[in-house]
Amino acid sequence: MKREIQAFRQKHLLREGWDLIPDLLPSTLISSVTNTFEQLIKSNRNPSTQILFTHNEPPEDTPPLSSIMTQWLNPWRWEEFPEKENCKILKHILFGEESNDWLLFQEILFMKQPNQGDFHWHQDMPFFPLDNSDGVTCWIAFDKCTKENGALMIAPRSHLSGSLVSINLHTGKSQDGNGFSFVQKDFNIVQPILNPGDALLFHPCTFHASAKNLTKLPRRAWATVWFRKGVKFKRQNAPNHPMWKDVKDGSIVQGIL
Ligand SMILES: O=C(O)CCC(=O)C(=O)O
Structure with missing residues (x-):
């Protein structure tokens, strides 16, 4: 069956920085995560x-x-929602027989509401206190995503620059004030139209963004960030990261599942 085949094509991701997997989620998983959104609200x-x-x-x-x-960070922490189980099912769909090689670093439920501002171009990696970028974000649409409601935009091959700077998502400028800002015209930006259950996979160093939602309805997405086992904590990369309460610099990341 299609869904038992490993969905993650790492060679492709390393070359292009992103991938599109239509119809990744079974309807049961779409219903369960949709229910989590509704309960959370x-x-x-x-x-x-x-x-x-x-x-x-x-x-x-x-x-x-x-x-x-x-957005809700790590809703798997709250036992009233079945998010831990949902992430486990997703892990198997994504990595199949290689599931044991991967760990879940974080989960976010996103709801882009009408009139919220641009979510500026950024890489995820500079926000993570980790020592290498052997990972992938799986961003799954929970509403039809179009240009009008702020579908995710991706800059193919932008990951080839490696991890650059953490961006102030309110302004699009670098947080350290070093003058960096992302130049869209240097890339052939893509903005795929997605249906609920379709997934975008992208490398932790791939630049991505979303513009305003100009419709009257929210645009929801479920994002999970996965790293290959063996990745270690590196404090200096994001010293304000909330995980510092519980972990030691240089220790191996255990992950959530
Ligand atoms: O959903 C969005 O518009 C932004 C998502 C994002 O930036 C991310 O998943 O890192």
């Missing part, structure tokens, strides 16, 4: 309040995260 589990400023405090005039995105 009704619950008292508050969305995250600010993006990570990896090395400094947020600049004083920084608005809350809700001005650009409604």
Whole structure:
């Protein structure tokens, strides 16, 4: 059966920086995660309040995260939702027989609401306190995604630059103020139209972004970030990362599952 075949094509990802897998999720998993979204909205589990400023405090005039995105980080932590089980099923769909080689680093449920601002071009890797980028993000649509509702945009092959700088997602400028900003015209940007259950896979160093949602309905997505086992914590890459309470610099990342 199609879904028992490993979906992750690592050679392709390493060459192009991204991949599209239509119809990745079985309908049972779509229903379960959709239910988590609905329950979360009704619950008292508050969305995250600010993006990570990896090395400094947020600049004083920084608005809350809700001005650009409604997102819940690591909902697998909350036992009232079946997210741990959902991530386990997804792991098998993605990596098949190689599942034991991979760990889940984080899970985010994204809800881009009408009138929230641009989510600027960035790489994920500079936000992670990890020593190598042998990983992949799996971003799965939970609503039809189009240009109008801010479908994810990807810059193919932008991962070839390696991990550069953490970006202030409110402004698109580098957090360390070194003047870096992403130049769209240097890449053949793609913005695939997705149906619920379709997945975009991208490398941790691939630049991606989403513009405003100009429709009247939210655009939801389930993003999980996976790394190959053996990756270690490296504090200096993101010293403000909340995981520092629980881990030691140089130790092997255990992952969530
Ligand atoms: O859903 C979005 O618009 C942004 C997602 C994103 O930046 C990410 O998954 O790292």
